[in-house]
Amino acid sequence: MGRAPCCDKANVKKGPWSPDEDTKLKAYMEKNGTGTRGNWISLPQKIGLKRCGKSCRLRWLNYLRPNIKHGGFTEEEDNLICNLYKSIGSRWSIIAGKLPGRTDNDIKNYWNTRLKKKLLGKQRREQEARFNYTWPHQPFALQDVANPSQDHLNEQESLASLKVQTAGERFSYDLQQKKYGLFATSKRSISNGIFYDTDVSFTQDKMGENSVNMLTSSTYSSFLTSSCPPMTSDCCGVDITAGNTFQELEKIRVEMDYNFPQQLDGLENLSIPEMVNCCSVYPPMISNYEAFQEIPHDFSFDKSSSIALRQDHGASKL
DNA sequence: AAAACGGCCAACCGCCAGGTA
DNA sequence: CTACCTGGCGGTTGGCCGTTT
Numbered sequence: 001m002g003r004a005p006c007c008d009k010a011n012v013k014k015g016p017w018s019p020d021e022d023t024k025l026k027a028y029m030e031k032n033g034t035g036t037r038g039n040w041i042s043l044p045q046k047i048g049l050k051r052c053g054k055s056c057r058l059r060w061l062n063y064l065r066p067n068i069k070h071g072g073f074t075e076e077e078d079n080l081i082c083n084l085y086k087s088i089g090s091r092w093s094i095i096a097g098k099l100p101g102r103t104d105n106d107i108k109n110y111w112n113t114r115l116k117k118k119l120l121g122k123q124r125r126e127q128e129a130r131f132n133y134t135w136p137h138q139p140f141a142l143q144d145v146a147n148p149s150q151d152h153l154n155e156q157e158s159l160a161s162l163k164v165q166t167a168g169e170r171f172s173y174d175l176q177q178k179k180y181g182l183f184a185t186s187k188r189s190i191s192n193g194i195f196y197d198t199d200v201s202f203t204q205d206k207m208g209e210n211s212v213n214m215l216t217s218s219t220y221s222s223f224l225t226s227s228c229p230p231m232t233s234d235c236c237g238v239d240i241t242a243g244n245t246f247q248e249l250e251k252i253r254v255e256m257d258y259n260f261p262q263q264l265d266g267l268e269n270l271s272i273p274e275m276v277n278c279c280s281v282y283p284p285m286i287s288n289y290e291a292f293q294e295i296p297h298d299f300s301f302d303k304s305s306s307i308a309l310r311q312d313h314g315a316s317k318l
Numbered sequence: 319a320a321a322a323c324g325g326c327c328a329a330c331c332g333c334c335a336g337g338t339a
Numbered sequence: 340c341t342a343c344c345t346g347g348c349g350g351t352t353g354g355c356c357g358t359t360t
Contacts, residue, residue, distance in 0.1 A: 016328070016354090041345070057346075058329070070327095093348060108349075109327050 069101035
């Protein structure tokens, strides 16, 4: 049983507001203000609008109220939004609070349609300059688990024995987006030179009874070191991040394609090696704000092996 | 010329926290 | 204390419109 609707949906107008409706709402608000609790719900009836109270509130706050600015974001505003997003994420109302005359909705739209791309492009250029490396062209970072010194084996020859050594952050549950599928890593931390991607990939309650169960995993720890055991999980399943073979990943991808076709984020057309390549090093193709965080500065990129290394811990390849 | 595509943005949806009866 | 209600919020949708094919 769902919760009761806030208004009678059948008798409520939806869609764009007419000038007449705007005039009525504006006149009332300028005369009375929002006042006390309960005003929005009862307001449409008072002024003869066939609108939901929440719709009136939104229209007033985002469009009709005085001193609202639309469009024409300045460079200063761009920088402020980017910096705030990096530090607090998608807290649009708080960000809007720092930008007089801007609404959270406007800022959200502006971020999603323009600023995100702008910032990502800038970050990518900076990182390419820093590593003197062009991101999309790195070869796969593979390792023969039985013989760790043998990087770059031909995956066609021994695919089954090759394990994905790279980040795998595409396969995760995005805590920000609350979505399953191929998304940026949910949380990354570094300890003793080892990266940990905390990925809640699939859980039983969301997957449904006919789906495979996959679990919370701590990526690199699973085979790079025994000192950091994988995180525990209350459901058993398959670790779909680092440590999986390509064949295992391919199987998972097919499952995901079937169960979550909307959420593959464009990667469904890539081969598994391409997908892994896509997310093997920063910057991943992001969907949440953590991907905009600074790369730790003790991080370098080994162009010969295309593996990211922490400078003080060369043995801990990623 | 028209169909397809993609960007933009207003508006909607549903969840949640906090206030109130 | 608790159930209910409202406002606030972030994510998402859908329609409009300009551009490309």
